[in-house]
Amino acid sequence: MPKTADRLNSALGGRIEENVILSPHTSFGIGGPARYFFAAHTTSELVRAVRSARANGLRFFVLGGGSNILFDDAGFSGLVIKDNTDKFRIKGGIVFALSGTIVDRLVDATVEQGLGGMEYAAGIMGTIGGAVHGNAGAFGHAINEILESAVILSNDDKIEVVDNEYFKFAYRSSRLCSNGDTVLSVRLRLRAEDPLQLAETVKDRRKFRRERHPVNMGCAGSVFKNIRSLEKPDEVTPAGKLLEEAGVRGMSVGGAAVFDRHCNIIVNRGTATSEDVKKLVENMRNAVFSNFGIDLEREILYIEP
Ligand SMILES: Cc1cc2nc3c(=O)[nH]c(=O)nc-3n(C[C@H](O)[C@H](O)[C@H](O)COP(=O)(O)OP(=O)(O)OC[C@H]3O[C@@H](n4cnc5c(N)ncnc54)[C@H](O)[C@@H]3O)c2cc1C
Numbered sequence: 291m292p293k294t295a296d297r298l299n300s301a302l303g304g305r306i307e308e309n310v311i312l313s314p315h316t317s318f319g320i321g322g323p324a325r326y327f328f329a330a331h332t333t334s335e336l337v338r339a340v341r342s343a344r345a346n347g348l349r350f351f352v353l354g355g356g357s358n359i360l361f362d363d364a365g366f367s368g369l370v371i372k373d374n375t376d377k378f379r380i381k382g383g384i385v386f387a388l389s390g391t392i393v394d395r396l397v398d399a400t401v402e403q404g405l406g407g408m409e410y411a412a413g414i415m416g417t418i419g420g421a422v423h424g425n426a427g428a429f430g431h432a433i434n435e436i437l438e439s440a441v442i443l444s445n446d447d448k449i450e451v452v453d454n455e456y457f458k459f460a461y462r463s464s465r466l467c468s469n470g471d472t473v474l475s476v477r478l479r480l481r482a483e484d485p486l487q488l489a490e491t492v493k494d495r496r497k498f499r500r501e502r503h504p505v506n507m508g509c510a511g512s513v514f515k516n517i518r519s520l521e522k523p524d525e526v527t528p529a530g531k532l533l534e535e536a537g538v539r540g541m542s543v544g545g546a547a548v549f550d551r552h553c554n555i556i557v558n559r560g561t562a563t564s565e566d567v568k569k570l571v572e573n574m575r576n577a578v579f580s581n582f583g584i585d586l587e588r589e590i591l592y593i594e595p
Pocket residue numbers: 317351352353354355356357358359373389390414415416417418419420421422423424425426427428466471472473474503504509510511512591
C-alpha cells in the first residue's frame with residue numbers, strides 16, 4: 291500500500307512538500323509545519339489537489355494570501371493548498387479572475403482602465419478567493435457588490451457556476467465560511483468612471499492604511515468584527531472604539547501586543563506564538579465584555595492543527 295505522500299505525489303506531479311513551515315505564508319508570521327503542502331499554479335492543479343486530499347481522507351486548507359488567519363504553532367496535520375493561480379482578464383466592464391489573483395493588483399489594473407467598483411479594496415491584502423470567502427470590504431463597500439458569478443468546486447465535488455445569491459453574503463461572511471466550497475474563479479462587473487478620480491481615491495485609501503496599519507510587523511488585520519445594530523444595520527460601532535474605551539491599549543501577551551495606533555489590531559513583535567495571540571484575544575474580548583456587556587465576534591480565523 292503506497293504511503294499518503296506517494297499517492298499525493300502521483301496525483302500532483304511529484305510536487306508535494308512535507309513539513310513546510312507555515313509562518314512565512316501568513317501576514318502574522320505565525321504557524322508551525324504543514325504535514326503536506328502543495329502550491330497550485332493553475333485551476334486544474336487546484337481542483338486536483340482538493341480532490342486528492344478528499345480521495346486520501348485528508349483534511350485540506352486552501353490558503354490564499356494568509357492575511358486573515360492564525361495558524362497554530364503545531365501547524366496543520368493535513369494538506370495545505372497554496373492558491374497561486376494568479377491570472378485575470380478585463381473585457382468591457384467585466385473582470386474574469388482566477389481565485390489566487392492578488393486583490394490589490396486587480397485594483398490597479400481596473401483603475402487604469404477607468405473601471406470603478408474595486409477602489410474600496412486598495413490596500414486590502416490577499417487573494418480574490420480569500421476576499422470572497424470573508425466578503426472582504428472597507429469604507430462601506432465589499433466584494434459582494436461587484437461579484438456577478440463564480441466558478442466553484444463544491445463541497446460535494448462538482449464544478450459549478452454559481453451566482454451572487456449563492457454566496458449568502460453578509461458582513462465579513464459568506465456561505466463558504468461554513469460549507470467548504472472552493473472558489474476557482476470569479477466574474478466581477480464594474481462600471482466606467484473617470485480614471486483620474488479613481489486613481490486619486492486609491493491613493494487616499496492606501497495613504498489611510500499606511501498611516502493606521504502596522505508596517506514591518508506581522509498582523510492579520512482587524513481582530514474583531516464591528517458591531518452592527520440589528521434594528522439599523524447602517525449604524526456601526528467600530529470594535530476598535532469599544533476596545534480603546536475598555537482600556538486594551540498597551541496590553542500584550544508574550545510577543546503579541548495590541549497595536550499602539552489601532553486597538554483592534556494585534557501585532558507580532560517578532561516572537562509571538564499562536565497561544566500568545568489567542569490569550570491576548572481573550573483578554574481583549576473580556577475587557578469589552580466586562581465594561582459594556584458586549585461579546586465581540588472574532589474576525590481572524592483560527593486554523594485548527
Ligand atoms: C494589514 C491588514 C489590513 C486588512 N484590512 C482589511 C480590510 O480593510 N477589510 C477586510 O475585509 N479585510 C482586511 N484584512 C484581512 C484580509 O486581508 C482579508 O480578509 C482578505 O480578503 C483575506 O484574503 P486571503 O487571500 O489572505 O485569505 P486567507 O487569509 O489565505 O484565507 C482566509 C479564508 O479564506 C479561505 N480561502 C482562501 N482562498 C479561497 C478559495 N479560493 N476558495 C475558498 N476559500 C478560500 C481560506 O481557506 C480561509 O478560510 C486585512 C489584513 C491585514 C493584514
